[in-house]
Structures are given as structure tokens and as C-alpha cells.
Amino acid sequence: MRISTLFYTIKQGIVNIFRNKWFSLASVATISACLFLFGLLYTILANLQHMIWSAEEGVSVTAFFEDGVTDEQMQQVGEKIRARSEVVRADFISDDQAWSEWAPDNIGEDYAEIYAENPFEGMDNYEIYMDDISQQAELVAWLESLPEIRVVKYSDLAATTLTGVNAIIAYVSLGIILVLLAVSVFLISNTVVIGISVRKEEIEIMKYIGATDFFVRSPFVIEGILIGLIGSCIPLAVIYVLYIEVMDYVLLEFPALNSLLQFLTAEEVYRILLPVSLGIGAGIGFIGSFVTVRRHLRV
Amino acid sequence: MGLFHKKKRKKRETNDAIMLEKVSKSYSKGTPALDGVSLTVKKGEFVFIVGDSGSGKSTLIKLLLRELTPTGGRVVVFGQDVGHLRHRQVPKFRRNLGIVFQDFRLLNDRNVFENVAFAQRIVLTPAKEIRKNVSSALAVVGLAGKYKAKTSQLSGGEQQRVALARALVNNPPILLADEPTGNLDPKNSWEIMQLLDRINRERGTTILVVTHNREIVNAMQKRVITMRKGVIISDEEKGGYIDED
Numbered sequence: 001m002r003i004s005t006l007f008y009t010i011k012q013g014i015v016n017i018f019r020n021k022w023f024s025l026a027s028v029a030t031i032s033a034c035l036f037l038f039g040l041l042y043t044i045l046a047n048l049q050h051m052i053w054s055a056e057e058g059v060s061v062t063a064f065f066e067d068g069v070t071d072e073q074m075q076q077v078g079e080k081i082r083a084r085s086e087v088v089r090a091d092f093i094s095d096d097q098a099w100s101e102w103a104p105d106n107i108g109e110d111y112a113e114i115y116a117e118n119p120f121e122g123m124d125n126y127e128i129y130m131d132d133i134s135q136q137a138e139l140v141a142w143l144e145s146l147p148e149i150r151v152v153k154y155s156d157l158a159a160t161t162l163t164g165v166n167a168i169i170a171y172v173s174l175g176i177i178l179v180l181l182a183v184s185v186f187l188i189s190n191t192v193v194i195g196i197s198v199r200k201e202e203i204e205i206m207k208y209i210g211a212t213d214f215f216v217r218s219p220f221v222i223e224g225i226l227i228g229l230i231g232s233c234i235p236l237a238v239i240y241v242l243y244i245e246v247m248d249y250v251l252l253e254f255p256a257l258n259s260l261l262q263f264l265t266a267e268e269v270y271r272i273l274l275p276v277s278l279g280i281g282a283g284i285g286f287i288g289s290f291v292t293v294r295r296h297l298r299v
Numbered sequence: 300m301g302l303f304h305k306k307k308r309k310k311r312e313t314n315d316a317i318m319l320e321k322v323s324k325s326y327s328k329g330t331p332a333l334d335g336v337s338l339t340v341k342k343g344e345f346v347f348i349v350g351d352s353g354s355g356k357s358t359l360i361k362l363l364l365r366e367l368t369p370t371g372g373r374v375v376v377f378g379q380d381v382g383h384l385r386h387r388q389v390p391k392f393r394r395n396l397g398i399v400f401q402d403f404r405l406l407n408d409r410n411v412f413e414n415v416a417f418a419q420r421i422v423l424t425p426a427k428e429i430r431k432n433v434s435s436a437l438a439v440v441g442l443a444g445k446y447k448a449k450t451s452q453l454s455g456g457e458q459q460r461v462a463l464a465r466a467l468v469n470n471p472p473i474l475l476a477d478e479p480t481g482n483l484d485p486k487n488s489w490e491i492m493q494l495l496d497r498i499n500r501e502r503g504t505t506i507l508v509v510t511h512n513r514e515i516v517n518a519m520q521k522r523v524i525t526m527r528k529g530v531i532i533s534d535e536e537k538g539g540y541i542d543e544d
Contacts, residue, residue: 004426019408205404208364209465210393211421298386 009215013222023194024227031231031284034184035277038177039239042276043269045173052166054262056133057088059162061154063143064125074124077148081126084142086135091127095120134163184284196220196292203296213297220289228285232277239273240266313378316342316473316505317363323371324358324529332358334529335372342472343503345496347516349540350526356509359526360477363507364396365389377472394422397466397504401478403458405450405465411437412446415464422469436468437461440494456487463494467504474498476508480515488512492519513540 017024081090099120103111136159143152206216317340325331333355361367374381419429440460480488523538
């Protein structure tokens with residue numbers, strides 16, 4: 001393709017948007033509406049998921065050692081634990097450290113005078129944190145199989161609840177996103193069909209003169225992609241402003257929430273939402289125009 | 300490679316612009332639109348195709364444009380069997396044909412220059428040449444001064460001239476005109492026909508005109524092929540319009 005033809009094609013794509021301004025507006029509005037709903041839902045669900053992950057990170061499994069296990073053996077077990085893929089962190093807590101951290105808060109600063117001996121003696125342990133709480137049962141079973149480990153303490157309820165909520169969020173997100181995308185494609189392809197049917201004659205003329213399918217299709221495809229991109233930028237901008245405003249309001253009005261719930265920053269949300277929305281917008285515009293023009297190319 | 304050159308040479312050597320060999324076209328099980336039509340049009344000829352509605356004229360044009368493929372026989376244009384062209388070969392083939400329609404078929408949201416330049420862009424002509432070629436094509440049809448005008452501001456005759464300039468700008472060896480005067484008054488009809496005659500004489504373009512216009516056909520004294528119910532009933536060198544009855 002000549003450079004001048006490439007520029008001509010791009011120019012025609014842009015000119016077409018203004019030439020058919022009502023169709024373009026309708027398409028942009030449809031894509032914007034669909035992607036606004038998509039973006040809004042994604043933002044809510046991403047935050048929910050983030051809260052769940054934050055909660056998961058706080059859940060730990062504690063493994064206590066058998067009597068007579070040496071420091072060296074404990075260190076070796078620690079290395080084995082850290083080598084597992086689901087383990088993010090494993091903190092060794094000696095019995096002395098456990099006592100000195102627990103006692104002042106629960107007994108008083110004079111705990112050493114009251115208890116000459118460490119009541120926690122022999123309770124050396126590892127506090128293990130995972131990145132995926134659903135793998136807790138597997139980790140616990142493995143820990144219990146180790147001869148050096150006497151007992152493993154964990155909260156089954158926390159793990160199953162968090163895993164369940166996480167799964168529900170994932171399924172609901174997937175379902176809603178798929179339905180929204182299907183509706184978007186349907187609405188947008190209808191809009192494109194109407195827009196291109198109006199220009200059926202133009203396509204026919206091009207074909208009679210000897211234009212290749214590529215030449216006929218290119219301006220329509222560029223037009224589709226541009227409409228898709230414009231249509232996705234509008235909701236992205238609106239949601240960005242809205243998100244910052246809502247977050248400011250919530251954190252100012254309900255400061256207690258800040259310590260309880262971990263919200264994502266707008267930048268964190270947009271790290272995924274921005275490319276995905278732009279990709280969906282451009283993709284829908286591309287597919288919609290490509291498929292619809294194809295119907296009219298058999299002249 | 301050798302075969303390719305041989306074929307290419309064969310295409311150039313032929314003196315026939317268009318050749319139809321026992322061409323039939325049926326749309327359904329009813330009467331065929333064309334029934335075993337054979338004809339040859341030499342390079343540089345000017346031919347009228349006349350006949351009433353349903354005689355098969357439009358089907359003939361559609362077969363030549365490769366909008367349709369024959370159900371029987373062969374349609375050959377410059378040695379190329381049109382019926383066997385693949386879909387992706389059709390655009391290049393059509394660039395050999397200039398086409399003028401009864402309803403002009405201009406892009407109404409573009410001006411005169413853009414409508415003609417459009418045909419040049421399709422064949423990937425460099426931008427500098429487009430300006431030169433479009434000006435020259437518009438000069439041929441007498442519209443050099445109206446290149447900026449919107450097509451909606453032009454009269455029917457002028458719109459048909461723009462369509463003619465668009466058909467000519469790529470210098471096609473064949474020009475097909477499907478009822479080019481069907482929407483024009485007698486004066487404009489004559490002017491368009493005189494233009495076609497001049498293009499035929501001066502450029503050697505093979506011209507096929509499908510028409511109902513009895514006065515023009517009788518006055519021009521060109522070859523006239525008359526069709527009725529899908530067959531050729533007359534083919535005269537300097538013929539006239541044959542009435543149905």
C-alpha cells in the first residue's frame with residue numbers, strides 16, 4: 001500500500017465519522033454506555049476482590065514443633081516451608097519471643113516477676129502466610145505429615161469463607177462481564193449495520209469501479225476503531241473522576257472504613273481497566289465494521 | 300513462468316475486446332435471462348445493445364462486469380474468461396471497464412473532483428498524477444470549471460458527465476454505458492452521446508451502450524444488436540432501432 005493511500009484511508013475513516021455524525025454519535029453513545037457499566041462493575045468487583053485478598057493475607061497457619069527438635073532442624077523445616085509456591089512469608093517465632101510479645105499485653109509489664117519460667121516453653125513455631133487461601137488445606141496436610149511438626153493451628157472457617165466469597169465474586173464478575181459484552185456487541189453491531197446500510201450504494205460504486213475489498217473496507221474499519229476508542233475514553237474519564245470523588249467522600253465521611261477495608265487507588269484500578277476498556281472498544285469497533293462491510297462486498 | 304508469459308501474450312494479441320460464446324444465464328427454473336448468446340465486439344467498436352425490458356440487456360452488462368457468472372458458455376474480455384475469475388481477481392479485472400449508469404451513482408457527499416479522483420485512488424495512482432488526470436478527464440467532458448461543485452448542485456446532464464469522467468479517468472479500454480440517457484432530456488442525451496462518440500473516435504475506447512433511446516440509435520448509425528427474450532434477434536453494422544411489433 002502506498003503511503004498516500006494509507007493517509008487517504010485514515011483520512012476517509014476520520015472524515016466518515018463527521019460525514020455520518022448522527023450514526024457516529026449513536027455508536028459512540030452505545031459503546032460508552034456499555035463500557036460505562038462494564039467499568040463501573042469492574043471497579044466495584046476489583047475493590048471487593050482486593051478486600052478479600054487483603055483479608056486472606058492476614059490469615060495464617062501456625063505450625064508447632066515436636067519436643068526435642070533442634071534449632072538446625074527447625075531452620076531446615078523453615079526452608080522447606082518457604083520453598084512452597086503458595087507460601088508468601090514464614091516467620092519463625094521462638095517460645096521466648098512468643099512469651100515476651102504476648103505477656104506484657106495480657107499479664108502486665110511485671111510478667112517476669114510473676115512467672116519465673118516461660119509457660120510457652122517448647123512452643124517454637126512458624127507463622128505461615130499464603131497468597132491463595134484456598135490452598136490452606138493442602139499446606140496443612142503437608143505440614144502435619146512432617147515428623148518435626150507436632151501440631152498445626154489454622155482457621156478452617158476463615159479459609160472456606162474467604163475462598164467461597166472469592167469464587168462467588170469471580171463467577172459473578174465473569175457472568176456480568178460476559179452478559180455486558182454480549183449486549184454491547186449486539187447493540188453496536190446493530191448500530192453499525194444501520195450506519196453501513198445507508199452507505200451500501202457507496203460500497204457498490206467502489207466495487208464497480210474496481211476497488212479491492214481491502215480498499216473498501218479500510219476506511220470503515222478505521223472509522224469503527226476510532227468510534228470504539230472514543231466510546232471507551234468517555235466512560236474511562238467519567239469513572240476516573242467519579243472514583244476519586246467517591247473515595248474522597250467515603251474516606252472523609254467514614255474514616256473507620258479506611259482501617260477496616262482496603263480500597264484500591266484509581267491508578268491501581270486503571271492499570272487493568274484502561275487497556276481492557278480501550279481494547280474492548282477498539283475490538284468491538286473493528287469486528288462490528290469488518291463483519292458488516294463484508295456483507296456488502298459481494299457485488 | 301513461461302505459461303504466464305504465453306497467456307499474457309495471447310491476451311494482448313487478440314483483436315476482440317469482448318467475446319460471448321453460447322452464453323446462458325438462468326436465475327431460476329423459469330425462462331432464461333440469456334439463452335445461448337454469442338457475439339464478438341472488436342477493439343475500438345461502438346455498439347448499441349437495444350431491446351425491451353426483460354430482453355437480457357442488463358444481464359449481459361452484469362455478466363461483463365462479473366457481477367454475475369454465466370450458467371452456460373463463456374464470457375471473454377480481452378482474452379480473459381470472466382466467469383472463471385476468482386473473487387479477489389475481480390477488482391483488477393473491472394479496472395479494464397469504465398461504467399456509466401442511468402442513475403449516475405455519484406458519491407453525493409463529495410465534490411466533482413473527489414468523485415473522479417476516487418477512481419484514481421482505487422488504482423493507487425500517485426497524488427500528483429491524480430490532480431493532472433482528473434483535470435484532463437473533466438476537461439474532456441466539459442466540466443473543468445466545476446471541479447469544486449457538489450454533485451447536488453449539478454444538473455442531470457452534468458452529473459452524467461461527472462460519471463463519464465470517472466469512468467474515463469483510468470483510461471479503460473472498454474466503456475459500458477447502461478441506459479446513460481435514461482434520466483436525461485433530449486438535449487443532454489445528445490450531448491452525452493456525442494461525447495461517447497468522440498471518446499470512441501479519439502481514444503479508440505470500445506464502447507457498449509445499452510439504451511431504449513430510438514432517436515439516438517437511429518441517428519448515430521452504429522452497430523446495433525437487438526435482443527428479445529434472452530436471444531439476439533438482429534446484429535446490424537449500421538443499424539437502427541427495431542420495434543417490438
